[in-house]
Amino acid sequence: MSIIIALCAACSLWFCTGMRIAVTSELPQNYTAYLHHFGLVGRRMRESPGMRLLREQAFWQRHASARKQNTRADARWTAAANHLFDATDDELKRMMGYKPLARKTHKAFSFVNLHSQNESIPAGIVLQEAVDWRKHVRASNKVRYQGSCGSCWAIAAGSALEMHAELAGYSVPGLQVNQLVGCVPNTRHCGGGGGCDGATAELAFQYAAEHGVAFEDDLKWDTKGGLCQKAPKRIISQGFERLTPNLALPLQYALAMKGPVVVSADASDWELYGGGVFDDCPKNAAVNHAVLAVGYGVSTSGKYWLIRNSWGKEWGEAGHIRILRFEDGSDGYCGTDYHPQEGVACDGETSPVPVCGMCGILMDSSYPIGVKVSDGVSQLRGANTLH
């Protein structure tokens, strides 16, 4: 008996150490080695000498920051090199694209079947300690890459629709995210014209309820969204639920009981992230990104929200980031977003907004409801999940 216990202690120790080594991946020794490792040599050679110099400087800056992070004794997360290591600030900005609606607009907007803003949480309910929706889906379990298009909002919303459809028992060959990028109207031009200029997941959910969204295979579509074209209605929803902003419990409840949820985030400091539980956003987060929360959990580095990003699989933990989650129900990590004007300039509404959670993760959350696949092609497999 004691031998078994000793063995298990040893293997769990080995497991932790193994994880640590895997996460603390070696940084490339120099810029040339980096370019070779990430297959960027040819692409960079086609750029101007000035641009190449700028990139090399960016590389060494991130290299130094990453080394510093990885020598911190108290760190919950580790930095790793990735394909964003020599990106310019401009390029990184385009890797986001969350443009919130003006707050006044939220109330006036005719959301399809918008449920109460206060999902009521039954008294005395005990939520699971950990949830990971990736384990309950197959076809829709994929990490996308937004490239230089500010389409995070479309990818997050499209992935949510896809996953909710699969969780409802439908087989889903893949949703045409570019239709959302090309067709979702942002008539108020709040901080951008929609499309690659950024928008919000709620607009995408509303579009899916009104028009439906096609499968990837239905039509060829320009990779950056392209112009809107007529498309078959495949994945449709009845609308969406918006969570009460800046509270942890409604998000935890929705993730435990309903499925993946699109959340807002400040991703300004995520480009070095290689693994672990990220805890380095200031309280005054500047929300600029939309991502898909696919669960939550507990680790030796702390509790976390499990987030699927749209920066490809090479980034973070196979395309995901774990964000520090505070003690259940505690929303104490709050500050002010002083830059909402980027998104709400349309209404001249430039006053700062309250923002809670590490990296502003609790500020703007929503998920689709009543998602269905509507045609003879896809068969109802029968509910096989927690719904």
Ligand SMILES: *[C@@H]1O[C@H](CO)[C@@H](O)[C@H](O)[C@H]1NC(C)=O
């Ligand atoms: C860059 O690093 C690689 C491998 O890490 C090494 O072989 C090469 O000599 C280095 N180049 C320079 C210029 O230091």
Ligand SMILES: *[C@@H]1O[C@H](CO)[C@@H](O)[C@H](O)[C@H]1NC(C)=O
């Ligand atoms: C929503 O829930 C919060 C916290 O329980 C409560 O204070 C607030 O009054 C509720 N709002 C509405 C519109 O029901």
